Amino acid sequence: MIDFIMQPWPWWFSGILIGLTVPLLFLLAGKAFGISTSFQEIGAMCAPGKFEYLKNFQWRSGIWTVVFALGIMLGSFIAAGFLSSAPVEFLPASFVSVGGAVRLFIGGVLIGFGTRYAGGCTSGHAITGISNLNWPSLVATIFFFVGGLAVTWGLGHWIFAGISP
Amino acid sequence: MNESTENTETQKASEPKADRFPSILTIAMVLLMGVLFGIVLTKSEVVRWQRVHDMFLFKEPFMYLIISTGIVVAAVSMLVIKKLGLKTIQGAAIKYEAKPFHKGVVIGGTIFGAGWAITGACPGPIYAQIGAGAWMALFTFAGAIAGMFLYAWLKPNLPH
Numbered sequence: 001m002i003d004f005i006m007q008p009w010p011w012w013f014s015g016i017l018i019g020l021t022v023p024l025l026f027l028l029a030g031k032a033f034g035i036s037t038s039f040q041e042i043g044a045m046c047a048p049g050k051f052e053y054l055k056n057f058q059w060r061s062g063i064w065t066v067v068f069a070l071g072i073m074l075g076s077f078i079a080a081g082f083l084s085s086a087p088v089e090f091l092p093a094s095f096v097s098v099g100g101a102v103r104l105f106i107g108g109v110l111i112g113f114g115t116r117y118a119g120g121c122t123s124g125h126a127i128t129g130i131s132n133l134n135w136p137s138l139v140a141t142i143f144f145f146v147g148g149l150a151v152t153w154g155l156g157h158w159i160f161a162g163i164s165p
Numbered sequence: 166m167n168e169s170t171e172n173t174e175t176q177k178a179s180e181p182k183a184d185r186f187p188s189i190l191t192i193a194m195v196l197l198m199g200v201l202f203g204i205v206l207t208k209s210e211v212v213r214w215q216r217v218h219d220m221f222l223f224k225e226p227f228m229y230l231i232i233s234t235g236i237v238v239a240a241v242s243m244l245v246i247k248k249l250g251l252k253t254i255q256g257a258a259i260k261y262e263a264k265p266f267h268k269g270v271v272i273g274g275t276i277f278g279a280g281w282a283i284t285g286a287c288p289g290p291i292y293a294q295i296g297a298g299a300w301m302a303l304f305t306f307a308g309a310i311a312g313m314f315l316y317a318w319l320k321p322n323l324p325h
Contacts, residue, residue: 005208011227014209015234021202023242028194029187030253032261035288039313051317058184064195071199072206072289073296079207080297088207090299091214091285101304103283108291108308109315110280115288116316117273117323119264122287125274126232129264131239136266140274145221147278152221159283160218 006085022128031064034124035072036115038065053116103159114147190255203293212293214285221282268324280312 025033043051044059045066080088094100115121118140120129126144129137151159187195206212209231220228245251246259253259264270281287284305286294291309294302316323 008210009205009208011209011230012234014205014211015231016238017205018202018209018231018235019238020242021198021205021235022239023246025195025198026243026246026253026259027251028198028254029191030255030257030259031191031195035292039288039309040317042310043313043317047314051314051320053317053320060184060186064187064192067192067195068199068202069292071196071201072203072292075200075203075205076207076212076293076296077203077298078200079204083204083208088210088213088297089215090212090294090297091301095214095301100301104301104304105308105311107280107283108305108310109312110276110308111284111286111288111291111305112280112309112312112314113316114273114275114277114280114312115309116313117269118277119267119269119273121277121289122232122281123289125264127235127239128261130236131243132261132263133240134261134263136264136270139266140264140270143271143274144278144281147275147280148217148221148282149278150275151279151282152218 005083008084018127019131022131029064031068032124033128034120035065035069036111036121036124037062038069039112040116041065118143188255194254202289203296206289206293207297212286212290212297217281217285272324280308284308 022033025031040054040057041059041062044054044057044062047054048059049055091100091104095104111121118125120137120140122141122144125137125140130141210216211228211231216228219225243261251259277287284291284302286302286305288309291302291305295306
């Protein structure tokens with residue numbers, strides 16, 4: 001049992017737990033599982049009134065998205081620090097460089113812009129949206145993969161030079 | 166409670182209601198679920214750049230299996246919630262607010278996918294990486310916030 005927890009979890013176990021996050025968050029807090037709205041929340045808290053997109057956002061009720069994000073940080077800290085028998089390699093070591101920082105920042109801009117433009121990310125669209133039979137979420141998820149595959153197979157040699165082992 | 170279940174996921178609040186902070190109980194439950202989800206993200210390894218890269222290379226089915234299992238389990242759970250008419254622990258009705266289709270779903274979705282492939286992180290894993298001390302992910306986070314502001318700025322001129 002302890003051994004099972006300390007090893008990386010098998011896909012079926014992780015998949016079940018990720019799936020259960022949707023009903024549990026609804027039942028315990030009345031919230032639709034999603035993470036990228038937290039970016040908008042942070043924007044609305046930091047620069048209210050600058051843009052209509054942030055001015056119209058109900059940041060008080062939306063504060064839960066940031067609480068959820070803080071919970072994820074804490075949970076990951078616990079998982080990596082106390083529930084893993086071997087260190088978890090999040091990013092390849094080659095990312096710890098100026099080039100890596102630039103890549104991560106640019107990729108981050110694409111994530112922030114893209115998820116807000118699409119209205120959701122892997123959690124809000126792919127998991128919560130599709131499981132609630134919301135067809136635009138299926139379209140969104142298909143295009144997440146269109147973008148990811150295009151970059152990996154099209155520009156991969158240039159972007160990932162020196163990263164992929 | 167009811168007003169806080171709405172408007173949170175939608176782009177624009179179509180019928181504005183009073184913007185109130187969630188109750189302490191709701192905040193506590195959200196925090197608890199966040200911690201559990203953060204543990205799952207990290208223990209499942211979906212927060213690893215290599216796993217995401219191998220997914221896009223079709224090198225292993227791992228990520229596809231996790232995502233599809235998650236969708237199936239969530240879908241069955243939502244059916245059960247609907248069939249039994251379950252309510253939240255605070256007694257409010259459970260209602261999924263549908264995300265609408267517009268051009269951004271396609272364009273923004275593709276752009277996000279590109280960022281996912283480059284950084285090896287979608288929004289949840291960005292927070293998980295930072296929490297576990299993978300500090301380079303702070304650049305991903307800074308980029309994501311910049312990207313959000315970029316969208317806020319350009320939104321009036323983008324096709325929707």
